[in-house]
Amino acid sequence: MEENDRYQLKQVCVQNPIFGPRNLGHYWGSMKDFVNNQNKFESFLIIDDIMAILMNPKEAEAIKNRTYFVVQDFINCGYDVEKNHIILTSSYMPYIMELITLYANFIDFKYCNYLYENSFLGGLKSYQREELGLNLYASVFELLYPQLGMPAISFALEVELFQGGEEIIGYTYIMNNIKNNLKKVYNDYNYPPIYEPARNGYVLGLDGEYMFQHNSIFLSEDEDSIAEKIEKIETEKVIEDWLISLGHKDLLNFYSTNNDFVYLKNFLKDLLIDELRPFRENQLMLDDLDRVIINDYEFIKAQFQGHIDLLKRKVYKM
Template sequence: MKPVILTGDRPTGPLHLGHYIGSLKNRVELQETHKQYLIIADAQAMTDNFKNPQMIRENIVEVALDYLAVGIDPAKSTIFVQSMIPELFEATFYFLNLVTVARLERNPTVKTEIAQKDFERNLPVGFLTYPVSQAADILCFKADVVPVGDDQNPMIEQTNEIAQRFNHLYNTELFKKVKALGGTQGRLPGIDGKAKMSKSLGNSISLAEPFDQLKKKVQKMYTDPNHLHIEDPGQVEGNVVFTFLDAFDPNKEEVEKLKDHYRRGGLGDGTVKQRLTQVLEEMISPIRKRREEFAKDKGEVLEICRKGSEQAREVVAQTVAEMKKIMGVGSI
């Protein structure tokens, strides 16, 4: 039997290039060799968007469209909606007893996002504990591998801690160690160069970005602030345009030549940005076209999610039943 992988995204908006290079590209390739479940984590998105549930609901179809547009095949991969699997929340409740508040507060991913969202002491409990929910999402499918961006590695570490704690406490081998599968590139910065790419920070490029908007966003990209004239030597390190070329330009040899030229001087930012615009448009254009085709029948897209949720619930319900039997709860 093929190994199982679990992966997914929060429906807070269309997916962007950071998602693609972080793990989405891997997901398309892995569906040929693995049994794959893709979660649309709408319930998790509520942890910091609880005042806007309608936005989350509307974006479920947007995330599903992005999955289909990049090449996820529902005949090979199961796309499901988190809130349609109540057993996931039951498992989360049991797992919460295996984790301390102090451990959750040390989670680097959580700490970073708390600072970004300026929660401080107004931190919702659901947000603090969402690593436990994520662990339930993974463990209830008994996943072997989870494709993630580098910033999500602490989540996989915490998932393995919960699995080990459950196995030790109840003298079982129900859960196995999960392996994180990183993207082909490190974390992709936003176009401003100041943080990771994020729609909420206004520094992202979506997977279906219209060409005119794509061109404008590339033109706004952070480069070398000291590269004031074409003849000036420029710095490649920290230059977002070259970071994106490294990530997306298939002609690596030509990129290295451009870097050398830029460092020597005599190469303008406009020329480099023009090349990046072309590279990104060649990649995004077919995704955009496929997305437009799928979007013509959003009812069918939602039906794919419904069917996938039914299939996923059967798997999760079986795991939770096993958990409860081991724990000795759920029957008297």
């Protein structure tokens, strides 16, 4: 029996490396649940550097380097790269483009355009596009890839679970739309991946707002910086949210943040510093990270090509 025969289902987790090192929002919003489930499901970590470069072409070279931080943080989170898979989208550009071209026949242009107009890229002002290095008007690739890239990849990998934070829920609607349109062409209907919500889809930042780069703690941050940032937290709700995320909801039943705010804040410091220790102490060499990234290349390439051939035979009678 092959190693992967023990799995019954496949799960995929998508990460955009545009900002590099992962923070607590990524950790509690997708990483931890994904890694915890890796022994139950065959797991595919997709690092979408194509999307990152598409969003900010001026930072293309830096984004390539930031990809290493994402890989390292997942390994330090416990992701077993020997048993599971890492896919860097730029490594499979020809196959992904062919998949998108094939599936583009099964999504309405107006629907695709509507999705784009309500996306981050579609909402940019002209001066913002210029700052990011984008043309004044969207390219065809900019219109298609954000909507069809991940659905096409997920179909090709034949995954059943699409895991992650709230920002990726939209992909499930696109995949349903494509599958329903495909059904009109032939009767063999395979259900699209099911969205598997993370335990913490919405993580509060240091200021009590949604966690982003400016109000976060990074997983590889040093102890002094972690302690200093937690010390400056003024919102009780943040302390509650983080303690619950760390699995200490019971503690809040005994201590009120109104009366024991300082104690709970100090307790949180100790917990978080200890929890994030592997991210600070385990620094991998670039050669090791390169090896991990290319380790599955032939396997993934075969998966993509096999699905392309299948789709051509079934739908296009080629």
